[in-house]
Amino acid sequence: MSHDDIAFHLPPAPRDIPAAPAGPAPTMVPLTIDGRAVEVPSGATLIDACAALDITVPTLCYLKTLTPVNACRMCVVEVEGARVLAPACSRQVEPGMVVKTRSPRVNLSRKMVLELLGSSVDLSTAPGLAEMMAEYDARPERFHQSLTSAPSVSSAALASESASSASSAALGESASSAALGDSASSASSVALGDSASSASSVALASSASSASLAAGSVSVASVAQPVKVDNDLYVRDYGKCILCYKCVEACGTDAQHTFAIAVAGRGFNAHISTELDVPLPDSACVYCGNCIAVCPTGALMATPEFELRKAGEWRPETQAVTDTICPYCGVGCTLTVHVQDQQIVKVTSPFDNDVTRGNLCVKGRFGFEYVNRT
Ligand code: SF4
Numbered sequence: 001m002s003h004d005d006i007a008f009h010l011p012p013a014p015r016d017i018p019a020a021p022a023g024p025a026p027t028m029v030p031l032t033i034d035g036r037a038v039e040v041p042s043g044a045t046l047i048d049a050c051a052a053l054d055i056t057v058p059t060l061c062y063l064k065t066l067t068p069v070n071a072c073r074m075c076v077v078e079v080e081g082a083r084v085l086a087p088a089c090s091r092q093v094e095p096g097m098v099v100k101t102r103s104p105r106v107n108l109s110r111k112m113v114l115e116l117l118g119s120s121v122d123l124s125t126a127p128g129l130a131e132m133m134a135e136y137d138a139r140p141e142r143f144h145q146s147l148t149s150a151p152s153v154s155s156a157a158l159a160s161e162s163a164s165s166a167s168s169a170a171l172g173e174s175a176s177s178a179a180l181g182d183s184a185s186s187a188s189s190v191a192l193g194d195s196a197s198s199a200s201s202v203a204l205a206s207s208a209s210s211a212s213l214a215a216g217s218v219s220v221a222s223v224a225q226p227v228k229v230d231n232d233l234y235v236r237d238y239g240k241c242i243l244c245y246k247c248v249e250a251c252g253t254d255a256q257h258t259f260a261i262a263v264a265g266r267g268f269n270a271h272i273s274t275e276l277d278v279p280l281p282d283s284a285c286v287y288c289g290n291c292i293a294v295c296p297t298g299a300l301m302a303t304p305e306f307e308l309r310k311a312g313e314w315r316p317e318t319q320a321v322t323d324t325i326c327p328y329c330g331v332g333c334t335l336t337v338h339v340q341d342q343q344i345v346k347v348t349s350p351f352d353n354d355v356t357r358g359n360l361c362v363k364g365r366f367g368f369e370y371v372n373r374t
């Protein structure tokens, strides 16, 4: 017996990475969308089925990497036989569904969502919002007019079922009643009531009576407030927040599991807050910036971008965008580096990456200054 016969030999390395055995084939669900037949696996959502037909559904609070929360109602579609419009981002397909994605009712509802958001939130840095406003002929200013000159106009013009359901989801119960309420008094109680007297950090319309509302001396309630600049890495401008919950999900169970932020308050007072509203450096935040990555409006923004925008020097159209690998640790996350004037001005990560799904840690997202200095 030779030494070779008793020596241990490593088994040959597999040629392919072993895969889990295939499960049962998913049941296919047939349905019709905008008159076209499609089959998608059971468990798919209406937005998945629309994507299979190359039908784009507008969204604000939806992101494939996050659990749908149905906060904005921008994605609503009409399902034949259903009483209310369905959020395509979370409603699962059912056999035989007949769906319309651009019916007059759907369009009106989306228009209302955009108008309610536009009348109360600064959407100036929200990518794609201006195009959506134009597409749906959204005119947020008509809410300003209805409150400042003729309060009763809002109920006459806006009392529609679809609009009501859309608005309540988009801005919370109080906001919707302000915009869609039956009377001037309901609007005034929201715009001027609890919110104005509370100690909330959300800045709302100044206190005034319903008499002064009728007299046309009241400004429209908005979420405008000073920008929070309390750390070196990113700023929080909640005057641009549409309460889509994405940052809360990214900070919580969907990605980071840090739970540094949550929604506090009710109705129009609802706002994103650290624990007890403490400044970010005193909170549980670990500065991963995953909340910035998912924010659809620019309410959360890395400091270099914020400063460049303030100086009027933010020029995304001139930026070179390159994927590379993070140099800091062995995980090797994919970084997307945005370079303007030979300086890295922002780092993101692709959402369709199986490992990181758009998420990074503080080093990968913010640790690029050493490159700019060399
Ligand atoms: S930076 Fe990270 S830890 Fe801090 S609030 Fe955002 S998601 Fe949470």
Ligand code: SF4
Binding pocket: 240, 241, 242, 243, 244, 245, 246, 247, 248, 272, 291, 294, 295, 296, 297, 298, 299, 300
């Ligand atoms: S800060 Fe941004 S991500 Fe968070 S709720 Fe507001 S809009 Fe959504």
Ligand code: FES
Binding pocket: 058, 059, 060, 061, 062, 069, 070, 071, 072, 073, 074, 075, 076, 087, 088, 089, 090
């Ligand atoms: S995208 Fe579906 S509810 Fe916001």
